[in-house]
Amino acid sequence: MPRTKFQTLTEQMFYILLCLRRECCGADIAAQVASVTGGRVAVGPGTLYNLLESFFQAGMIRETKVEGRKRSYMITAEGRRALEEEYRRLQILTADYERCTGERGVSK
Numbered sequence: 001m002p003r004t005k006f007q008t009l010t011e012q013m014f015y016i017l018l019c020l021r022r023e024c025c026g027a028d029i030a031a032q033v034a035s036v037t038g039g040r041v042a043v044g045p046g047t048l049y050n051l052l053e054s055f056f057q058a059g060m061i062r063e064t065k066v067e068g069r070k071r072s073y074m075i076t077a078e079g080r081r082a083l084e085e086e087y088r089r090l091q092i093l094t095a096d097y098e099r100c101t102g103e104r105g106v107s108k
Contacts, residue, residue: 009086012043016051017083020075023064026052055079 009017015033024032026048033043043051052073055061060079065072075083098104 008089009082011037011041012047013051013055014083014086015041016043016048017055017060017075017079020061020073020079023072023074025070025072 012033015036016029018036019029019032026045029052030043030045030048033041052061056063056073058078060076060082061073062076063071064074
């Protein structure tokens with residue numbers, strides 16, 4: 001059975017939506033994702049703008065400002081719902097790990 005689009009989010013999708021809780025343009029989003037993840041997750045321009053377009057078409061974000069080629073976005077209620085569902089899904093995965101291994105978290 002094929003997966004429904006946005007049923008689960010990739011790390012890049014998750015962090016883009018997380019950043020859009022406040023109004024941001026593409027360059028700001030890329031910088032925030034790198035900052036929040038300590039450089040672990042990078043979003044290149046091609047991926048970023050393709051995802052922004054997909055999110056926009058799905059009603060998960062809205063365009064808030066256009067200044068020449070610079071566009072700013074914010075998350076919508078639909079996007080917030082998807083972000084929260086992914087957060088809950090990740091919590092369930094973590095709880096399953098802890099229950100099955102008897103360990104809490106991962107040691108470094």
